[in-house]
Amino acid sequence: xxxxxxxxQGINKATGYIRQxxxxxxxxxxxxxxxxxxxxxxxxxxxxAVNAAESPAREALAKDLVDATLPFL
Numbered sequence: 001x002x003x004x005x006x007x008x009q010g011i012n013k014a015t016g017y018i019r020q021x022x023x024x025x026x027x028x029x030x031x032x033x034x035x036x037x038x039x040x041x042x043x044x045x046x047x048x049a050v051n052a053a054e055s056p057a058r059e060a061l062a063k064d065l066v067d068a069t070l071p072f073l
Contacts, residue, residue: 002052
């Protein structure tokens with residue numbers, strides 16, 4: 001996934017979705033439980049441990065933009 005340009009956070013999120021799919025498949029008796037156990041042993045990627053890019057930092061919205069939006073919420 002890193003070679004495809006995904007960020008570390010995106011890779012961790014995708015592997016979480018894969019775990020959820022396998023959990024569902026075990027509940028539906030489509031997959032053996034030992035496969036889910038093996039997936040849960042997979043640790044998330046840690047900062048600096050892989051050559052995957054980091055997600056860019058998010059910036060706060062300008063206060064005037066927030067104030068202009070509040071009447072519509």
